[in-house]
Structure formats: structure tokens, C-alpha cells
Amino acid sequence: MKLAGLGIALVLGVIMFANPIETVSDRRVLKSASGYQTVSMLDGGRTGLYYDAAEAIGILRPNAKRVVLLGLGGGEMLRAARRSLPHAELIGVELSAFTAALAKRVFRVEDFGVKVVVEDAATYIDRE
Numbered sequence: 001m002k003l004a005g006l007g008i009a010l011v012l013g014v015i016m017f018a019n020p021i022e023t024v025s026d027r028r029v030l031k032s033a034s035g036y037q038t039v040s041m042l043d044g045g046r047t048g049l050y051y052d053a054a055e056a057i058g059i060l061r062p063n064a065k066r067v068v069l070l071g072l073g074g075g076e077m078l079r080a081a082r083r084s085l086p087h088a089e090l091i092g093v094e095l096s097a098f099t100a101a102l103a104k105r106v107f108r109v110e111d112f113g114v115k116v117v118v119e120d121a122a123t124y125i126d127r128e
Contacts, residue, residue, distance in 0.1 A: 030099075
């Protein structure tokens with residue numbers, strides 16, 4: 001019975017990762033095993049979700065030169081940070097090369113100046 005459950009989970013995982021991107025109305029979403037990992041507006045605007053709170057970085061640290069996000073996902077937190085810190089260096093550290101590629105290709109994080117680093121977050125912090 002346990003093997004059958006594992007097989008079903010494996011099939012669902014393959015189906016989900018075969019097409020993890022979904023467009024719903026005016027937004028693009030990156031699905032993960034636990035639900036939506038990233039929600040991004042097609043026009044690049046505010047989502048109305050918790051991602052938008054990252055704009056506060058520019059209020060709390062108006063002279064920030066660099067913002068590092070550990071766990072890039074689709075990069076929506078850095079998109080929000082960019083709105084309040086137009087000249088800061090933005091770095092997204094992502095363990096999954098697959099997710100990093102989606103962030104670049106689908107969510108176009110490089111268009112708003114994100115440098116994508118594919119690396120374990122702990123290793124990145126130790127190195128920096």
C-alpha cells in the first residue's frame with residue numbers, strides 16, 4: 001500500500017513539475033508541492049499579497065546598497081524591493097537550478113536587475 005501511495009505522489013510530482021507555471025486571470029503563478037510558491041502580476045504591478053511588503057525595505061533601509069533574498073522562487077519579493085530601492089543591487093539565491101531558470105525565463109527577474117545565484121543559502125552566506 002505504501003508503494004502505491006509513493007507512486008501516486010511521484011506521478012503527481014512529475015505532472016506538476018512538467019508544467020509548474022499557470023496563468024490565472026491577470027497573474028502568473030509558480031506552483032509547488034505545497035501550493036503556490038510565487039504569484040506575479042502580468043503587468044509587473046503589486047500583487048495585493050505579502051510579497052508587496054518587501055517595498056518596506058526601502059523605507060526601513062533607504063540607503064541599502066544590496067538586497068539578498070535567500071530562496072528566490074519567482075523573485076516577486078525582489079520585484080517589490082526594486083520599487084523602493086531603484087539603484088540597489090538585488091541578488092536572489094536559489095538552491096534549485098530549475099526554479100532559478102524559471103525565475104529568469106518566465107518571471108524575467110533579470111529585467112528588473114536581479115542577479116541570480118544558484119547555490120545553497122548557507123554556503124552563500126558563509127562565502128559572503
